[in-house]
Amino acid sequence: MATYTALDDLDLPALAARYGLREPVAQPMKGGAANSSFRLDTPHDGRAYVLSALDNHDAASARHLAGVTRGFARLGLPTAQVVANRDGEDVTLVGDRPFLLKDHIAGEVEDPLPSALLPAAGELLATLHGLVPEGLDLPVGTRRLSAEHRAAAGDFPDRDFAAWLDGRLAEIGRHEAGHRRPHTAIHGDLFADNLIVRPDRRLSVIDWETASLDDPLLDLGMAAVGLCQDAAGHLSTERLRLLLHGYNSLRPLTAEDRAELPVEIVHAAVIIAFHRYHRHNVRFPNPDRATYYRLMVAFAESVPRDATG
Ligand SMILES: Nc1ncnc2c1ncn2[C@@H]1O[C@H](COP(=O)(O)OP(=O)(O)O)[C@@H](O)[C@H]1O
Numbered sequence: 001m002a003t004y005t006a007l008d009d010l011d012l013p014a015l016a017a018r019y020g021l022r023e024p025v026a027q028p029m030k031g032g033a034a035n036s037s038f039r040l041d042t043p044h045d046g047r048a049y050v051l052s053a054l055d056n057h058d059a060a061s062a063r064h065l066a067g068v069t070r071g072f073a074r075l076g077l078p079t080a081q082v083v084a085n086r087d088g089e090d091v092t093l094v095g096d097r098p099f100l101l102k103d104h105i106a107g108e109v110e111d112p113l114p115s116a117l118l119p120a121a122g123e124l125l126a127t128l129h130g131l132v133p134e135g136l137d138l139p140v141g142t143r144r145l146s147a148e149h150r151a152a153a154g155d156f157p158d159r160d161f162a163a164w165l166d167g168r169l170a171e172i173g174r175h176e177a178g179h180r181r182p183h184t185a186i187h188g189d190l191f192a193d194n195l196i197v198r199p200d201r202r203l204s205v206i207d208w209e210t211a212s213l214d215d216p217l218l219d220l221g222m223a224a225v226g227l228c229q230d231a232a233g234h235l236s237t238e239r240l241r242l243l244l245h246g247y248n249s250l251r252p253l254t255a256e257d258r259a260e261l262p263v264e265i266v267h268a269a270v271i272i273a274f275h276r277y278h279r280h281n282v283r284f285p286n287p288d289r290a291t292y293y294r295l296m297v298a299f300a301e302s303v304p305r306d307a308t309g
């Protein structure tokens with residue numbers, strides 16, 4: 001199992017002093033596969049924050065994440081506001097562990113996202129894809145599986161899965177070679193647990209760990225994986241239609257884009273399948289999650305080649 005920061009490990013008095021927070025009350029937050037997040041309430045002024053222990057980051061990558069989060073907020077996206085510490089720094093190191101504090105966004109994660117909110121999720125993604133992300137220093141293509149990832153996949157003990165990944169990636173690679181699209185900023189993980197439904201039913205988006213510059217269709221594909229599954233875990237073309245309805249209202253897809261989308265939905269499912277296998281079977285073996293990746297194989301196999309919603 002991964003050993004993430006637990007409530008008992010938090011040096012809350014030290015952190016509170018660094019941020020100038022008076023007597024915060026901490027409670028762990030549900031969700032979060034990569035980091036450990038805590039809600040901090042300061043009863044004297046009724047404010048609420050989210051403190052994330054960035055367990056999988058060093059100081060430099062934590063600062064980058066903070067900068068990207070700040071950058072998207074500055075560009076007008078509804079997202080978390082980073083709170084600087086008393087020294088004006090976005091990342092607070094306790095020992096060598098980086099912490100990030102953000103304002104708590106009032107609302108709830110609703111998973112699955114209600115279908116009535118899928119157009120708004122599509123609009124949010126289209127807005128992101130239309131931004132000029134200057135100064136954010138986004139990495140290029142990092143949501144894709146790298147040569148190192150593919151080499152690691154070659155050693156996966158589930159040989160059928162390794163062969164499936166290899167075959168699907170080869171097919172996607174051949175396909176993409178003939179269809180290059182201009183890069184935009186992408187979120188890379190627009191699943192329901194990265195959307196907060198605010199009390200006014202509008203959406204905020206969080207978690208910029210997989211933000212990069214890449215093909216916007218890969219991001220739409222990722223959103224289709226994260227938001228457009230039916231009860232059986234297969235692609236719901238009706239949910240996809242609603243997501244695309246919102247997306248198209250701000251950033252219409254071309255006929256060619258629509259034809260290419262199924263490949264990128266499968267691509268996104270292949271990426272998530274790899275990471276689930278690697279996380280739960282290689283990096284932090286966890287018998288309870290060992291077969292979680294198979295849901296992505298089933299999902300990918302459910303995508304009709306003409307799925308355009
Ligand atoms: N600023 C925020 N406001 C409200 N809830 C948040 C905020 N940031 C995170 N959360 C909650 O914490 C959970 C985990 O946060 P997240 O940053 O996605 O962690 P991880 O990177 O580990 O996935 C989210 O699913 C959400 O419920």
Ligand SMILES: N[C@@H](CCOP(=O)(O)O)C(=O)O
Binds near residue numbers: 031034194209276
């Ligand atoms: N969307 C991914 C998990 C990513 O984890 P996060 O908690 O950092 O959002 C998946 O479904 O495997």
